[in-house]
Amino acid sequence: MSTTSPGLLGRTVADPVGRLGLAVSAVLAVLVVTPMVGLVASTLRPTGREAWSDVLTGRLSTSLFWEPLGNSLLVGAVTAAGSVLLGGGLAWLVVMTDAPWRKTIALLATVPFALPSFALALAWETVFRNDLVGGRAGVLADLGVAVPDWIAWGPVPVAATLIAHYFSLSFLLAAAALATVNGELMEAAEMTGATRLQVARSITLPVVTPALVSGALLAFAEGVSNFASPALLGLPVRFQTLSTRLYGAITTGQVERGYVLALLLVGVAATILFASNRIVSGRRSFATIGGKGGRRAVIRLGRSRGPLTALAFALCLSTSVLPGLILLASSFARRTNSFTGGFTTHFWVGESDPSIAQGQRGVLLDPLIIDATLTTVGLGLSVAVGATLLGTAVGYVVVRLRGLAPVTGSLTLLSYLPFLIPGIALGAAFIAQFGRPIGPVPALYGTFALLVIAGIAATLPFAAQAGRSAIGQISRDVEEAAVVAGAGLARRGGRIVLPLASRGLLAGASLVFVNIVRDLSLMVLLVTPALPLLSVLTYRYASEGFAQFANAVTVLIVLLSVGATVLARRLEGPNQPWREAAS
Amino acid sequence: GGGSPTGAGAGAPAAPDPLDSLSTEELLEQARAEGTVSVYSFTSRIAAVEAEFERTYPGIDVVATDISSTEQIARIKAEAAAGSPGADVAYLSDAPVVLDELLDEGLLRNYVPPRVADALPAEFREPLLASRLSTKTLMFNEEAHPDGPPVQNLWELTDPEWNGRVVMVDPQIRGDYLDLMTEIVLRSEEMGAAHEALRGVPVELDEGIESAGEQWIADLYANGVVLVGDTDSVNAAVGARGQQDPPVGFTTYSDRRDNSEENRALQAATEVAPAPGIAFPAMIGLSPDAANPAAARLLVDFLMGDDSETGGTWFEPFYVPGDYPTRDDVTPPAEALPLAELGTWTIDPGASAGVRRDVADLLLTLG
């Protein structure tokens, strides 16, 4: 279907996949390119040009850009590596082995991503905080353990908390990919007497490399763009990252500098992306869902069964249950983030009491909450569906159109960018774009539709990466059989591609949902009072210093997120009985 | 051509609008006709205002969106670009940026309700209406220091004794703290005087440093000032009870009202030379092409409080100890020190806007 021959463009148009490619490119142009252009444009006005020189060359450039860049790259790289290591390893344990309670582990492993990253930072503080800043110290310090600054603050805790937060990404993608690998590949390796490690390293790993790389890329982007962790754990030792610099520049009214930083971040990410693409597409496409009903092997762990399971649980508990509980507790604590001042249910169900938080009622009594929850869920679902469809299309084109490297390359990049465009910039771009009617389309500004569109754009990275690795698993033959049967692209998509990719796509979709449900920076710019969102409520409370109320709402968000993730996993099961049967 | 970035003529004072001179009652009728008014607010207390307003003026619906000042600025700019204004009224902080990027660009216009005009000092009428002042001031732990503030002079904070024991939010991620630093630079003579008063010698400036204020900042950073991400961290660090020698820190005076709730011992350091911190305005602006011009003005009028001693129920949400109404005919809450005794500098947004960037850059060089 994709052989180079004269008239490449003509061929592209003739080939339905090619047409799909063009369509997808058009959509991405609207969703991603225009905001980018806007971003660039605003940095080309006089003040912007000044910003460029400030950032890159001026006497400030070192502390404004280069040092934070170094720190960000460090954090990003470590986060990516750590996430892939933990996430991949866990996925392997869950999908490929006979470890007990695999389903439980799988579930727990998806929770951290649903938690807000400040919850993990908070958890870290609760344990490791020392007296550098003052106030009350963490558990260890209370026990008289002298916690060195480098553990309590700076790169180590930042990276650690980010890994704890984002290894779920790698886990979901890797697990999805592993689930589709034909067990006989591993069995063939087992026959040679290779150790489990050797098999995992030389056979399993390379075969799922594309998925792992996707996971790593996401983790990296998240790592460099995350603000909460470096702000909470980095600032006290003046550990500045691009994200703190970027956020700072924007909030202190030096927007152009912020945008310049963002663009540079995009540049960095692009380079990394292309590098990693070379790794992936340099190899052949390792389709693993073949037309031959390949058997699925279960690796017997034998003696290492106990220890490995214990390890996995330790990891999950410390990254999901602990922070989760701390978050929950802090929504009951009388005093902000302090568990010594006693607890109360006031922030959940308390009637208005003027002495507390200016008579703010418990969140469950706040009529807005129901409304906000519904809107939030609705938005989350719509975006999840939309983004997943688009992402699948992108993934499909990228995988199946291997002929045209430039097209696929740029698609990959575009679908990856939104991560690195600051939410506030993206939001502004969408207002500017959809604030006025475009031809027949009325002005979408202030409508639910715009929220959805913006959401799709913002979460495209998840959807596209997931789609790409999921599609990559489907062997050509299986689809060609449908082609011969006369099934058009759409039909194939619905009946063959989506079902076969569903595991990976559902994983992606749940990521999207979670991300939207808790995202603030983008939505807050687009919402109107008519469309209340939970994330906006948390902002409302937080801005007034009602931390407990904010935490309470956050707990709701987490519940939604976890619920969605669980649901996604539930759906996977019945979805793919053939997999269960063959295992 | 409403809404183009320079809609109402950049910089130039907005053309006088007949509505500006109408009395509350006159506004009310027209407002009833309009029936609704939308507002962006940087504080969610707007919800309370909304309720009260709708009770006072039935039939006029307030649509309130609370989003931070930074986001209001971005949003208002974008809306202008798209020609679809989102709100009639903007209630926001970050004064210097607002003046610089919105008012001067004609994206906001000033309106001073005639009813309260006379009660307002000039600096709160022009260039943009200010409804109240909030603070970022030096506070200490009164449990650890029962007999008053541990420092009497800002320069003491640069002494080894306070090394690593001064806490504030990183001025590079929070506008109000940047304003604090800016004000200190603007007040360099006073800073210089305070230095001589404490040390008996004039400040000598390191190279690259141009004023006493800048020198103080440099010394403070060199003295290991601890930067955190949000005021609550500062409050916790400084105020938490049961500490041997707690740090001091710059934070919001009005947060003191949570002391009992949060089991803290926050107290403002008064009689600090030359000043313990700043008071800065929360401002109110009109959209130059507001869809509901009358209702908008009525809401502004409402936000300034009624004619009673305390601004009445209209102003109640903002009538908290530690915040200060700008109207001189409204007496601040008794539980807090009068602004004069607190001794903070009240910033001049216009002046700050000029040097703000340079200060930010200075901070950058300090890391």
Add this chain to the structure above:
Amino acid sequence: MTGIRVSGLRKEFAPSGTVAVDGVDLEVPTGAFLVLLGPSGCGKTTTLRMLAGLEDPTGGEIRFGETVVAGAGTVVPPGRRDAGLVFQSYALWPHMTVRANVEWPLTIARMPAAQRRERIAEVLDLLAIGELADRYPGEISGGQQQRVAIARMIAPNPSVLLFDEPLSNLDAKLRAETRTELLRVHRATGATSVFVTHDQIEAMTMATHVALMRDGRVEQFGTPAELLADPATDFVATFMGTPAANVLDAVARDGRLTAGDTDLGAAGAVADGTAVRAMYRPESLRLGTGPGPVLHTVFAEVTPLAGRMVVTGVHGDDRISVVLDERPEATHGDPLPVVLPACPDRVFDAATGRRIAS
């Protein structure tokens, strides 16, 4: 050395409850070449996978030499059985070149690089795929992939060789050659081989022992000649031989065997009323209208074999093949009368399938 002893081997697949292998007993002396023969779905692959250690028996025992490798609680992992396996679905590692695929197992076995290079070259041209060494599995044809799989497995010289239909994708010529090569390898290594196939010609030419499987059970175990010469059941009869023997459903009535309206001759020892299956070797039939009982079939196909012509006619659901010296003048659908000998070559009890001595 490592003979293979299998007793009561059983495999039931958990979710669906399919019993793929159902009480298999085998006795394979060291260095023997056992062919697991049988129709599709009879449990060959499953049995082989249990020998390899990739599937745990749900019952029974497997011994390699003296050591129990599966059964009675003990399970020796695949890697430690010193056995090599060629998969029915090649299972080549898609991310490795052909060379890498062959090399990896040697690396695992800690063979020094120099030696490895030698050995790889050796097996690659043993299977005539030297020039594909640097291709990826995705870039070579089905048969080529199959050969790579064989090369990969024999490279480390395992002492038990397991093949799952390794030749089914090779052309006749190459298949014949590979057959001889495999036997050479087999003999050279003195390894004990188990070879799964559904092609009884391969069984005939390669096997020292054949186990003909059906529905998870061993129908008959013996040398190829034995199975061919006296099939224990009608199933064996219809499975072995090129062409396979013909069987007709018949019934004994007052001392005669009759198939439909055709008389097949004296019933001999067959008790009256018994339903039987009468077997005729293709060589014992001829075309024509007599003398002797005539079976009216319809021409289906003709196959030239060993200089003769094998004519196949369809009679109801039965396929009747006749060996002739000349190609008959018939095309698809023509009537094809077949003359039967005075009495069947064998008679089997239709119920049990077992032979009835006559």
Add this chain to the structure above:
Amino acid sequence: MTGIRVSGLRKEFAPSGTVAVDGVDLEVPTGAFLVLLGPSGCGKTTTLRMLAGLEDPTGGEIRFGETVVAGAGTVVPPGRRDAGLVFQSYALWPHMTVRANVEWPLTIARMPAAQRRERIAEVLDLLAIGELADRYPGEISGGQQQRVAIARMIAPNPSVLLFDEPLSNLDAKLRAETRTELLRVHRATGATSVFVTHDQIEAMTMATHVALMRDGRVEQFGTPAELLADPATDFVATFMGTPAANVLDAVARDGRLTAGDTDLGAAGAVADGTAVRAMYRPESLRLGTGPGPVLHTVFAEVTPLAGRMVVTGVHGDDRISVVLDERPEATHGDPLPVVLPACPDRVFDAATGRRIAS
């Protein structure tokens, strides 16, 4: 109706530059059954995929009936060629039950539900997989999967049937039956079929036309009988027939043909000094030490075929098969002297491979 005309068909694979198909011409009349025969890697599958429309030719033209489906810029998408394809790697849809696999193409073809149910039942028991209808491909054996693939493709009654080695995973019995069934389907539908295999028996029994391929080219095109009776090249000779003809490298010297030290008789028309390949049909050889030229081979294997014994001996790199009536008393490695007839059955020019009339 739809005959198939292929001219100058060529396929070069982009990255590696492999030329898989290199100028193939075919002329297949409507309703014919063409078998693409050839050794592994010769380009059969690639040719078939181009007919199906899954690969775009890099040269040449394909016509179905009068319409050009590929070539000269035009490319008719696979779905619109009214052709069905069975893949070498089944390519079943793993997430659909067997029934669903068969049903979906019918749904696409907008067949009403009732009719669909009928048709499915029909094809499922045509291929004897009725009871697997509700299993998933992962739960059935290799051969079972292959049959599902066939059922799936014939269900919508396409007017061109393309098969890529559909029988290679079936056991002999089932293969023979399926063969007949396929022919039945083929005739019933009057469809034109192209059938890829490397098993020349299938070619012999099924084909109306055979194209024997080698290295991406068609070596000989004709009826099975033609290819068997007079092979155009030594390659054809060694590929066709069960067992295939034997060829010996020989050279003409002063009027005689000699292979090594063996004299093969008068050179006839062969010019002095030409290197030739002498062909002997297995039936024209016998064992023994004379009279006549003797070839000293080493016993490799013996295969019972059609009541005869095919004995194979190895002579250098050549495999020599002899058809006997009795199983010889020889085991692997024994000397096996073969008596040649007075002169070869055919002589081919070693350089061109073409026949030299004698």
